[in-house]
Amino acid sequence: MRIIRINKNRNFIIHVFLLFIVFCLLTNSGVLNLTAKISNPENDFYSINQFKDYTIESVGNFDDNGIPNDVFIDGDYAFVAFYGLGLRIIDISNPLDPTVVSVFKENIRAIECIYIANDIAYILDRLSGLVIVDVSNPLVPVSLGQFDYGVDIPTDVAIYGNYALVTDTGDGGMLRVINIEDPAEPYEVQFFEDVNPINLFVVDDYVYVANYSGGLAIFEMRNVFQPVPIGSYDTDQCLSVYVSDEIAYVTDDNDGLILINLTDHENPTYIAEYSTSSDPLDVAVSNNMTYIATTNGGLEIINVSIPTSPALEGTFDDGGYITKLAITNDHVFLCDEEDGIEIIDVSTPDTPTEVAEFIDGGYYDLDNVHSYYTYDVDADDNYAYIADGMDGLEIIDLTDPTTPVEISQYSADFTATDVFISGNYAYLCTIEDGLLIVDISVPASPSLVSQTNDSIHLAEKVIVNGDYAFVFSVDTSVTDSNITIFDISSPSTPLTLEVIDTDYTENIDFAINGNYLYIVKVVQLEIYDISDPSNPTQETTLNLSTFQDEANSFYISGTYAYIGASDGLHIYDLSNPLNPVHTGNVEHLAYDANDVFVFDDFAYILRQDDTYDWGLTAIYISDPTDPTIASEDNYMIEDMDSEDIFVTSDYIFVAYGEAGVEIVELVPESTGKFGINNPQIFIVISFNAIFILLLIGKRKSRKK
Template sequence: MRPALLTLTSILLAVATQRAGAGPADDGGRLRREGQAGGEAVAGAPVSVEYAVVSSGNRVTLYTHVGSVPLKVDSVKLDGTVQGLATSGSASNLRDFTVFATTDTTLYSIKVRVLRRGLELFIAGKIQFPLPFFIHPLAMLGPGLPEGDHAAVGLGPGATGGFALVDVSDAAHPTQVSEVTGIGGATGLVAWQPDASHTYLAAGTSTGFHLYDVTNPGAPVPLDEVPVGVGVSAVAVDDVRDRAVMVVSVGIIQFIDLSDPQNLSLIGTPVPRATQGLDFAFLNGTSTLFTADDSSGWSIWDIDDPASPMIVTSMPMIGIVSTIAETDGAVFVGNRDLGMFTYTVTAPDQVTPAAVYPGFNCRQAYLAEGRLFASTFSGGMQVFSMPPSGEGEMEQLAAWPHISWSGDVVGTTIHSTQGPNGMLRTMDLGNPPAVLDEFDTRGLGYSVEVYDYGGPIGRVAFVADGTSLEALSVNDPADIGALGSFGVTTTGDLARHAVNVEVTALPSAPNQVLAFVACLGFGLKIVDATDPTALTQAGMFSATSVYDVEIADTTAYLADGLTGLRIVDVSDPAMPVELGLFNTPGRALGVTVSGEVAFVADQTSLLALDVSNPASVQLIHRWETTTAQSVDREGDFLAVADGRGGALVFTFGPDQPLDGDLGDLLLGIEGDDSGLDLNHDGAAGVADIVTVINGGL
């Protein structure tokens, strides 16, 4: 046993050393994800009349229904935002039923376990695809489509992409059997059987429409292609009349004749349409096309005659509709801002709403009054309980349906900006969804911060309004009034906008109130706001494109886009001095600071940085995200707006557990990039544990 003990010691030392590659070896600081609210619910599928599965952020959830109200049965967490969802097996026997889900790099097989206390989802198996490939589209193929024994996953991005075929007959051990590359990054996949002895796969990619015979999944045979220089964004197949439908990436629906699979040709009339997703069904003898129409909602088309396709039903929606799927008359419509909507469609002109599964795309997340607040574009302002449950979930407490780009909470009043419409709204936290007042700022309403002057001035909301900084009285939240305005840049200069603001009095000048304005295109404007009715410039710091600013003592921390994190001494506002610069790996969009640690929302990750020495900033820990764009801190918690991934909650500290087993030490925990590649195969995986068992360090 002595060698095994030495090996374990070596492992632990190696873990400390490799994880310290992201920062000092002895700091012990770690980010740990505690919970998630929302996330885009853009993938869903019916399991049976009684059950359905829907993705939201990094979760796949099994629901049942009481009328139109979905009730959660169970959910599982994956290692990234769910990109695709498909099902296989008989809904009459849930034990044989399998859900397949893709994240950016992994295909999961998820099964249902029947317990005395009810149904439980669990991850039965998975297969990971190596970088630089990212997998998005997902289709099932095999005997008895769509209940296939193989899965097709799209590979991308770029011209080297294509698709891979995976044997999923054993859910615990999905195995790749073939791969087609060099046809462009896949954007849509559809499999079908034109007859009893063949299976075809249509692939929409960045280079066009490609048709393959995949009857033998181990050896796909190319049949023909329709080149499209600007790429294809979605595909569907009318297998009844041997036609395909594709959306050219510039927003045109085109039809393809599939009757001779080795001689494809365009037919019918091209239709201009800003469509993100497609699906096909044969309803009541009519070839029916379903389109996800971006900001216009979704539509049902009669495409019996491709020369004159007609919209039969148009369903307007607020938000962005990006996916649509039909199965046996159940239509799942994925709205990035509002969640997954389901409908029953018995004919192209007969549509009945069925259920709504909430979800959202999060632009800003912040913590106040012991709650999580999320600004969710068209999904409005949403409020959740804190802290997260042991399962990482947070209960929704309230919601306001109006567009929300940002917010600030003081006491029981929420202040929310409405983005491109330039509106500031005040809302009573205890009385959703009532609005106390609203004020048209006439700009872009990027963000808001409330500063309490006390005395007769009271509370003032400062709005980074695009070309200006607006000061508004909110002392009476039911009566918003204009106080002052400061022109940040030339009106109409879209490349130079005020997008964020922090208001404070510095210790070096406690009687002077300053507004630090983050500006795209040129840097930081420092505005003397001591008198909110007479705003004047106090200083300026030139930078690349500042998205966010945080002030700690007399130091400004700037999230400067592709440049990274800048640290600036602003003790003399008229003469800011740069103290340090850290070039982050992504695009620095948000920043908050706690003591000697700065947390940066870096688009593709959340970073924890040691800023004790501004001239030599060190990376402590990195957590991969979907599209992290803001970060806020209250007490022990961090809130991150992760775009499509929803609102995430983290903790940080030297005593964070590593989930308690050697596997976590080797592989890292969910979202963590700190696993060990002990066998030098380019990835941290099960093979590395085998290396340990065999003493192969």
């Protein structure tokens, strides 16, 4: 009888052990999934091969490249819509010394326009639609609500009672009526298609719409559920409208300023016009003066005391590109795409004078060159180093990555396009001065060590390998390109060793692995032996078209090369440096992979899809023959170029053109598969389980 009981216990133990093995096999195979917060991607108890196990989350951003798209004055404060920077609230009680009192970014990064009514800001954002913010305390703005209506490009917003009137470019141009009685729950009550609205102005029960293709349109709003179009006045290309004392001041792309009589709303009539020096984008009226923001002519002040005879009173032009304006007392606030916010004293309209400038943005110049534009970023655990166009080299303190702070800048008359950090030096590519070598041993006080402007121009990329710098540059005619090799063993006196002609194409990138230089051009891979940097020799040229489409970016890590192409990410084994072998790829993740960076078990891709939206994708590459998408995220700003990516042990840094540098992290917080990946741990747990079960069985048998 005793023996029979032992056999029963043994059968019990065997059954439990078999169930344990089946459990482990099921969880590892993915048949059985358990939801768990993965605290460590290297943890042996978790499998991370599941599709999209990770999320990409924003940590912070540094951006001084925003465009002032709109400005609204309310009391002692100017509310500035900085595209890429969010909402800046500026104390203007002393116009000679404007001071930022708060910054609001929640749900707004691509802000277009703003309107303030009853201590509430109504903001139109390309990504978020209508964002409503309590600004009763300008020092602490608070989000109230949001209405995302799938906006294309918002153009203007105005308030009529409990309704926000919103215009955008969707479906031939939309005029929308949104109920804002409860700011936390706004909703749309009506819309008009094919209006093509650019600008709005509300007076009493009438809405005046600047229709780009149809001139001035007038709507009666007594019944907001059914606004009635009651009148119009045709102009060629209407850009903006301001109404005062039954006169509409309309700006037109071709005719300049047009004055229209509104005594009879159903039949508005022509009064007079004034031809501006360039495109008049915005207009405002105060004390018989009309203030017009022109693209190339600055601020033009027109005397309209006699409406039938408008005459030029004064001008202010410092060569900028003005898009919007606002007036308070004797000061005009200009949104200048180059210079940020300019404050102009117009107490004497015939001689307007600039009294202050708020430069927290602006990046365009009139030759369509991105002057203030983040091209590249390098980083370590403490600092980020930014190649920021005409702002030069900016050094950012990362002590608190949620609010990175600029601690220093090195700039002169050059445009920085790329940066590489090696030791105590920053190697900076510039358009005008070739390669600059900057001492950053004291990050708060960078200083120039040397430059190579006599040998290269239009430098676009630099890689430092030991005592040598490899610089890719394009000639001034943009018909040829080279990689110049410099001896930088003495940073104060860099020596040119050799120049490799790379035959310029738009799709070209390079990387270095050991004694070999790899240059990828469209679908060709050129391999050079650089064991003697003064005498590089081309070893072979490979055609990659069998494996991939056109290459856009290139990175080498260990014995593998990673190419971001128009059809995805491709991985090549470089164990034989002269005979790369295609090992795996992830297809159709990018229309245009601007950059690729590899860190640990992940390849990070800056990609653009076929709708020209930008995003960041993380690829799990622990098995180069079977790369899989670990996380895909589309939170990046649309219509802005992603230029470069750099990854440290903690964060991912994205150089994002007009939007500065975005700091994000890869977070393993999604559903993971509970399983045991390490066979040694599997064996230990198994034997421990058997031992415990045997003890339990033995004790039970003794009791019986």
